[in-house]
Amino acid sequence: xxxxxxxxxxxxxxxxxxxxxxxxxxxxxxxxxxxxxxxxxxxxxxxxxxxxxxxxxxxxxxxxxxxxxxxxxxxxxxxxxxxxxxxxxxxxxxxxxxxxxxxxxxxxxxxxxxxxxxxxxxxxxxxxxxxxxxxxxxxxxxxxxxxxxxxxxxxxxxxxxxxxxxxxxxxxxxxxxxxxxxxxxxxxxxxxxxxxxxxxxxxxxxxxxxxxxxxxxxxxxxxxxxxxxxxxxxxxxxxxxxxxxxxxxxxxxxxxxxxxxxxxxxxxxxxxxxxxxxxxxxxxxxxxxxxxxxxxxxxxxxxxxxxxxxxxxxxxxxxxxxxxxxxxxxxxxxxxxxxxxxxxxxxxxxxxxxxxxxxxxxxxxxxxxxxxxxxxxxxxxxxxxxxxxxxxxxxxxxxxxxxxxxxxxxxxxxxxxxxxxxxxxxxx
Amino acid sequence: xxxxxxxxxxxxxxxxxxxxxxxxxxxxxxxxxxxxxxxxxxxxxxxxxxxxxxxxxxxxxxxxxxxxxxxxxxxxxxxxxxxxxxxxxxxxxxxxxxxxxxxxxxxxxxxxxxxxxxxxxxxxxxxxxxxxxxxxxxxxxxxxxxxxxxxxxxxxxxxxxxxxxxxxxxxxxxxxxxxxxxxxxxxxxxxxxxxxxxxxxxxxxxxxxxxxxxxxxxxxxxxxxxxxxxxxxxxxxxxxxxxxxxxxxxxxxxxxxxx
Numbered sequence: 001x002x003x004x005x006x007x008x009x010x011x012x013x014x015x016x017x018x019x020x021x022x023x024x025x026x027x028x029x030x031x032x033x034x035x036x037x038x039x040x041x042x043x044x045x046x047x048x049x050x051x052x053x054x055x056x057x058x059x060x061x062x063x064x065x066x067x068x069x070x071x072x073x074x075x076x077x078x079x080x081x082x083x084x085x086x087x088x089x090x091x092x093x094x095x096x097x098x099x100x101x102x103x104x105x106x107x108x109x110x111x112x113x114x115x116x117x118x119x120x121x122x123x124x125x126x127x128x129x130x131x132x133x134x135x136x137x138x139x140x141x142x143x144x145x146x147x148x149x150x151x152x153x154x155x156x157x158x159x160x161x162x163x164x165x166x167x168x169x170x171x172x173x174x175x176x177x178x179x180x181x182x183x184x185x186x187x188x189x190x191x192x193x194x195x196x197x198x199x200x201x202x203x204x205x206x207x208x209x210x211x212x213x214x215x216x217x218x219x220x221x222x223x224x225x226x227x228x229x230x231x232x233x234x235x236x237x238x239x240x241x242x243x244x245x246x247x248x249x250x251x252x253x254x255x256x257x258x259x260x261x262x263x264x265x266x267x268x269x270x271x272x273x274x275x276x277x278x279x280x281x282x283x284x285x286x287x288x289x290x291x292x293x294x295x296x297x298x299x300x301x302x303x304x305x306x307x308x309x310x311x312x313x314x315x316x317x318x319x320x321x322x323x324x325x326x327x328x329x330x331x332x333x334x335x336x337x338x339x340x341x342x343x344x345x346x347x348x349x350x351x352x353x354x355x356x357x358x359x360x361x362x363x364x365x366x367x368x369x370x371x372x373x374x375x376x377x378x379x380x381x382x383x384x385x386x387x388x389x390x391x392x393x394x395x396x397x398x399x400x401x402x403x404x405x406x407x408x409x410x411x412x413x414x415x416x417x418x419x420x421x422x423x424x425x426x427x428x
Numbered sequence: 429x430x431x432x433x434x435x436x437x438x439x440x441x442x443x444x445x446x447x448x449x450x451x452x453x454x455x456x457x458x459x460x461x462x463x464x465x466x467x468x469x470x471x472x473x474x475x476x477x478x479x480x481x482x483x484x485x486x487x488x489x490x491x492x493x494x495x496x497x498x499x500x501x502x503x504x505x506x507x508x509x510x511x512x513x514x515x516x517x518x519x520x521x522x523x524x525x526x527x528x529x530x531x532x533x534x535x536x537x538x539x540x541x542x543x544x545x546x547x548x549x550x551x552x553x554x555x556x557x558x559x560x561x562x563x564x565x566x567x568x569x570x571x572x573x574x575x576x577x578x579x580x581x582x583x584x585x586x587x588x589x590x591x592x593x594x595x596x597x598x599x600x601x602x603x604x605x606x607x608x609x610x611x612x613x614x615x616x617x618x619x620x621x622x623x624x625x626x627x628x629x630x631x632x633x634x635x636x637x638x639x640x641x642x643x644x645x646x647x648x649x650x651x652x653x654x655x656x657x658x659x660x661x662x663x664x665x666x667x668x669x670x671x672x673x674x675x676x677x678x679x680x681x682x683x684x685x686x687x
Contacts, residue, residue: 228545235549290540294524298532301521308519309533369523 055363057414058378061407065382069389076389079265085388086263087200089380090272091116091335092351096358096376097283098327101320103359104287105299106368107163109324111152111170112355116332117347118178119145123196123333124188124342125181134195142329148174149325153318163321171352179344187343190336199275199337203267207260210269214256222249272334276377279327284373296320300369331355350401354383357404361411367419382407432495434459434592434623435480435511440489442475449475450486451647457592457623462614464638464655465627468667471644473627477594480625481513482506512590514581516597522570526562527551529569530584554583558616575606579613592623599633611637631660645669 069076095112102109119141126137152170156163182188190196204210225245232239263269287293295316298306307313335351336342360366361382362375383404390400433456442450450472457463467473478484480491482500491500493509500506506513520529527548536543536550551565560579562572569577578598585593595614599607607630614624614637628634634641635655643650643666651666 231545232548235545237545237548237552289542289544291535291537291542292540294528294532294535294542297524297528298521301523302519304517305519305521305529305532308515311533369521 055372055374055378058362058375058382058411062378062382062385065385065389069385069392073389073392075392079262081388081392082262083266083270085381085384086259086273087270087338088388089377089384090200090276091331091338092354092358092383093276093331093376093380094279094334095328095331095351095355096362096380097279097373098324098331099355099359100364100371100373100376101283101287101296101323101327102163103364103366104296104368104371105317105320107156107317107320108356109152109163109167109321109328110352111148111167111174112324112328112331113347113349113352114171114174114178115145115148115325115328115347116335116351117342118148118174118181119329119332120336120342120346121178121181121188123336124190125183127194127196128188128190129185134191138196138333141333142326145325145327145329145332146322147325149322149328150318152325153321156321157314157317175348178346182342182344187341189341192340196333196337197340198271199334200270200272201337202271203269204271204274205268207264207268210260210264211257213269213274214253214260218249218253218256221252225249272337279330280373280377283323287373292316292319297369354380354404357408357411358383360415361407363411363415365415365419366412367415379411431458432492433457434494436492437476437480438490438492440476440479440486440491442472442479442484442486449647450479452649453489453644453647454649455642457625459591459623460618460621461640462618462624462626462638464634464641465625465644466629466631466634466641466663466667467644467650470646471667472647473644474596475647476644477513477596477625477627480506480511481594482511507588507590510589510591511594512585512588512592513594514578514585514596514598516600520569520577520581520584523568525568526555526565526572526580529580530554530587532584534587554587555579558583558586558613560613573606574602575609578602578606578610582610582613582617586617590622592625593617594625594627596627597629598626599628599630607633631663634663635660643667 066077075081095116098112099109122144123137123141126132126140127134132140148170152163152166155161155166192201222245225240225248229239229242229245260269263273287296295306295311298309298311299313299316299320303313306316332347336346358379359371359375360379362372362377362379364371364375386403386407387400390397390403435455435457437453437455440450440453440455441448453472453476455463455465455476465473465476475484479486480500482503482505485501491498498505498509500509500511503513521532524532527544530551531547536546548565555562555565558579560576560583562576562579569580572580582593582595582598598610598614602610611633614626617624618639626634626638638655641653641655641658641663643653643663645667646669650669653663653666
């Protein structure tokens with residue numbers, strides 16, 4: 001009965017009398033009357049006002065720097081350069097995906113660089129020196145990262161040491177362990193025909209693979225969104241119109257097919273990029289659509305609220321650091337794969353900074369509670385584009401660092417401003 | 429003859445170290461009734477709520493639920509009986525939307541995958557039956573007004589279909605318009621047969637929405653009043669400990685100042 005009344009309030013096709021409509025539904029009707037474009041504009045205005053820009057600034061920024069770099073150097077947007085770019089982002093990008101998880105609960109993990117180096121060293125020593133089969137060495141190296149993350153998580157969540165300090169200790173300690181593991185040898189070359197080397201050297205040279213996956217991915221997106229929209233309509237709720245759905249699907253199709261076209265101009269779809277995309281999509285689903293993901297976001301939004309809602313705060317915190325450690329280890333293997341070796345400099349230098357910067361530039365908030373795994377991909381594209389363009393133009397690293405630093409500062413400023421704006425609007 | 433009260437406290441006492449926080453407190457709440465619990469700071473209001481909610485159980489005394497003697501040792505016990513509590517700090521996650529907050533900790537899911545559509549449908553239904561107006565329930569609650577946030581917090585506690593609702597200072601941080609929204613909601617809940625225990629400092633709110641007022645003073649009962657037949661001054665003097673006349677009010681005040 002109640003359901004029936006409720007259906008009657010459905011926007012657009014109301015059959016029941018006006019008295020059946022609740023004020024709430026009436027309010028929503030007004031919104032619904034507006035056309036698709038009007039609604040999109042409204043939504044955009046609200047997000048602008050509330051400081052919920054998400055990935056928009058970075059997408060615009062990326063488009064802008066690509067145009068600038070292409071004007072400065074015509075090789076920048078060449079298939080070869082873009083293809084290399086798409087492989088270069090993967091190692092650090094995977095690490096940044098782990099960072100996103102930690103940032104979402106409002107914490108930081110400074111150890112990811114060292115952990116990635118440790119995983120690479122573990123793999124190289126086990127495989128090359130100890131003769132362990134590659135697949136097993138990979139598993140051990142990745143689990144090593146997971147364990148390290150669990151240790152960080154334990155000290156942070158259970159003992160109560162600030163994550164900054166725990167992972168700072170990790171940064172030093174795990175780097176030390178890596179040097180210890182590598183021992184006298186210093187640099188260990190890994191089999192350049194092996195499994196790990198293939199991670200970044202394998203390309204699907206058949207053009208059909210890239211196009212096929214682009215079409216498949218777009219179709220999957222459309223079907224999932226369409227099914228959702230049908231269910232919402234069946235439940236009598238507002239849903240995105242087919243027009244908007246079509247627009248989004250179309251935009252995705254254009255991007256996916258263009259990427260496939262460009263990649264096919266060079267050597268085809270890189271395996272590394274495919275894995276990266278699968279990880280980003282998979283973990284995005286985990287964060288946005290599962291109970292676990294909801295708990296992670298809840299922790300970022302209010303620890304006390306999460307605790308009162310019955311969420312096991314300690315467990316979720318530890319798990320987040322485990323994800324971060326695991327992704328750092330996987331990223332480390334991709335970085336080792338790219339240079340087919342593990343050395344004393346693995347995981348050092350600006351790797352850590354780049355991983356954190358990527359997540360933040362991509363739109364994940366440093367203050368917790370807002371972000372997506374896609375920001376790792378987008379942020380890395382920005383950072384690597386700058387690096388790649390500078391290399392093409394023969395500009396020295398000094399300038400590159402300064403530019404990347406400026407972009408990072410800009411990203412953090414946007415983050416802080418949107419947070420301030422949210423606070424201003426949050427409490428009336 | 430009325431049905432046995434929803435909740436009855438008999439001789440509830442609670443001690444924190446040397447401080448007697450509650451002493452032989454009696455309280456009865458019936459369904460469809462709003463009881464205001466008032467008292468000065470430190471009178472034991474919050475302690476009493478925590479006792480009923482199972483957060484910090486009483487040392488002695490009896491709690492009866494619908495005429496049966498029950499044990500409320502943990503928050504879970506209270507929830508199982510049908511007692512829901514909305515604390516002063518709302519315990520909402522600012523970054524989650526209204527639906528996410530309503531269902532936080534009890535998401536509808538299939539093998540861990542959230543059923544957003546079903547959750548949103550039920551959320552709309554719930555807000556609709558409570559006549560709560562929130563323009564877009566997919567907005568993060570950070571962008572809602574104080575009154576709307578309070579409404580979300582209260583609705584959240586109603587998802588478990590409680591029989592008794594404990595509200596700790598629900599209007600403390602709200603403006604006039606928003607306060608009246610929340611008071612309307614409390615009225616609405618009473619009409620639906622819920623028992624409501626409302627803690628408030630604001631006599632205006634108490635007058636507007638409560639049926640009876642229970643006064644606590646220094647951890648003891650200091651009178652029950654019918655809102656319709658009692659003047660605000662009587663309630664206030666009971667709170668401050670001066671019940672008879674102006675002379676004693678002044679004496680009470682002076683006495684208080686010296687404490």
